[in-house]
Amino acid sequence: MSDYILEVNNLKKYFSIKGGVFWKEIGKVYAVDDVSIKIKPGETVGLVGESGCGKSTLGRTICRLYEPTNGDILFNNINIIKIKKMKFKDIRKNIQMIFQDPYESLNPRHTVGDIIAEPFIVHKIGNAKERIENVVKLLNQVGLQEDCINRFPHEFSGGQRQRIGIARAIALNPKLIICDEPVSALDVSIQSQILNLLLDLQNKLKLTYLFIAHDLAVVKHISDRVAVMYLGKIVEFTDADTIYKRPLHPYTKALVSAIPVPDPTKRAKRQVLKGDVPSPINPPKGCRFHTRCPYAVDICKKVEPILKQADNDLKIDHLVSCHRVNEI
Numbered sequence: 599m600s601d602y603i604l605e606v607n608n609l610k611k612y613f614s615i616k617g618g619v620f621w622k623e624i625g626k627v628y629a630v631d632d633v634s635i636k637i638k639p640g641e642t643v644g645l646v647g648e649s650g651c652g653k654s655t656l657g658r659t660i661c662r663l664y665e666p667t668n669g670d671i672l673f674n675n676i677n678i679i680k681i682k683k684m685k686f687k688d689i690r691k692n693i694q695m696i697f698q699d700p701y702e703s704l705n706p707r708h709t710v711g712d713i714i715a716e717p718f719i720v721h722k723i724g725n726a727k728e729r730i731e732n733v734v735k736l737l738n739q740v741g742l743q744e745d746c747i748n749r750f751p752h753e754f755s756g757g758q759r760q761r762i763g764i765a766r767a768i769a770l771n772p773k774l775i776i777c778d779e780p781v782s783a784l785d786v787s788i789q790s791q792i793l794n795l796l797l798d799l800q801n802k803l804k805l806t807y808l809f810i811a812h813d814l815a816v817v818k819h820i821s822d823r824v825a826v827m828y829l830g831k832i833v834e835f836t837d838a839d840t841i842y843k844r845p846l847h848p849y850t851k852a853l854v855s856a857i858p859v860p861d862p863t864k865r866a867k868r869q870v871l872k873g874d875v876p877s878p879i880n881p882p883k884g885c886r887f888h889t890r891c892p893y894a895v896d897i898c899k900k901v902e903p904i905l906k907q908a909d910n911d912l913k914i915d916h917l918v919s920c921h922r923v924n925e926i
């Protein structure tokens with residue numbers, strides 16, 4: 599038996615591009631390309647990277663909102679890719695998702711009570727009275743009042759709507775929650791409240807999180823380990839403290855250098871990346887980061903680096919995908 603609640607092995611998700619007179623496939627978007635990641639029960643793994651790098655696609659593919667192109671997704675040692683959609687309902691109870699936009703993820707025609715009760719109806723749990731009792735309990739858990747039950751989403755602020763989304767996500771007592779940038783659309787003052795709520799629920803309900811974000815400061819606050827993603831691939835993966843204090847991949851170093859320093863007397867050394875992110879339709883050969891990397895050499899342009907354990911003096915798992923990791 600594995601020690602991990604989630605094991606993603608060599609996962610790929612490509613989107614077809616169709617065109618021409620006969621609407622045939624003329625290309626592919628390599629959104630997620632050969633990604634492997636493991637998460638232990640009760641921990642939070644942060645997934646960071648620039649917009650368009652494939653973070654959200656990876657999260658949605660793990661939930662099977664997108665069907666994977668190739669690879670394996672093991673949840674509690676069960677390969678959920680091999681389970682047919684009709685039989686996926688039992689797995690779905692244990693893998694839930696909190697979406698990025700609290701305005702778009704809630705049905706505007708349903709009351710809050712209907713939205714939170716929907717998981718119980720779909721899975722045929724309890725009668726009408728019991729569902730109302732459960733909804734009230736969930737509202738209290740996320741810091742909302744009982745009188746919210748008959749109100750509509752447009753009557754709430756962004757932070758309150760995200761609390762409603764969180765209540766819906768935890769309704770069936772899941773084991774794993776994919777948090778797809780759950781605070782990026784919120785004010786900074788509200789972000790900390792939602793993050794603290796997620797941490798509190800994790801401790802109370804023994805939840806496991808895959809926390810997707812592009813803000814490294816936010817990820818640092820909540821994550822035990824952090825995976826850095828660039829153009830469909832994981833380029834570095836280790837514990838949160840190490841990734842901020844001793845990043846090894848050039849891309850991670852640039853991201854960490856961009857974190858604001860909360861001291862006006864100190865000026866951080868920024869590592870500004872030149873050029874634009876290449877298109878996922880036609881990713882560069884070799885290392886996908888070599889077109890923007892200041893340390894790139896010929897091998898970087900020809901041979902794709904493998905994500906492997908770094909040769910350092912730290913007695914921790916520190917996976918890095920870089921040919922020159924020991925030279926820079």
